[in-house]
Amino acid sequence: MTVKINDGCIGCGACASxxxxxxxxxxxxxxxxxxxxxxxxxxxxxxESCPVGVIEIE
Ligand code: SF4
Known part of the structure; x- marks a missing residue:
């Protein structure tokens, strides 16, 4: 399983929290x-919570 952050992250911090x-x-x-x-x-x-949907799970 690989996790990528695609372009467009707004640095909101939701994923880290x-x-x-x-x-x-x-x-x-x-x-x-x-x-x-x-x-x-x-x-x-x-x-699922990322507001801009840039977290990609492969
Ligand atoms: S939740 Fe999405 S937009 Fe917010 S910091 Fe994480 S990857 Fe970036």
Whole structure:
């Protein structure tokens, strides 16, 4: 499972507050790939909650 942040992130911080092990937000969100597998539930929740829909799960 791979998680990508597509272009268009507005840096709102929602993903990091939902799934802090995986997402870090400075100007834009970045993904800690090493933590993805253990946190798939909140990764999916973050993807559904992203206001601009740029979190892509492959
Ligand atoms: S929830 Fe979406 S827009 Fe907000 S910081 Fe995360 S990736 Fe960016």
């Amino acid at each position: 939902i799934c802090e092990e995986v997402f870090t937000v400075d100007d834009v969100a970045t993904v800690n790939e090493a933590a993805v597998e253990a946190n798939m539930d909140c990764v999916k929740e973050a993807a």
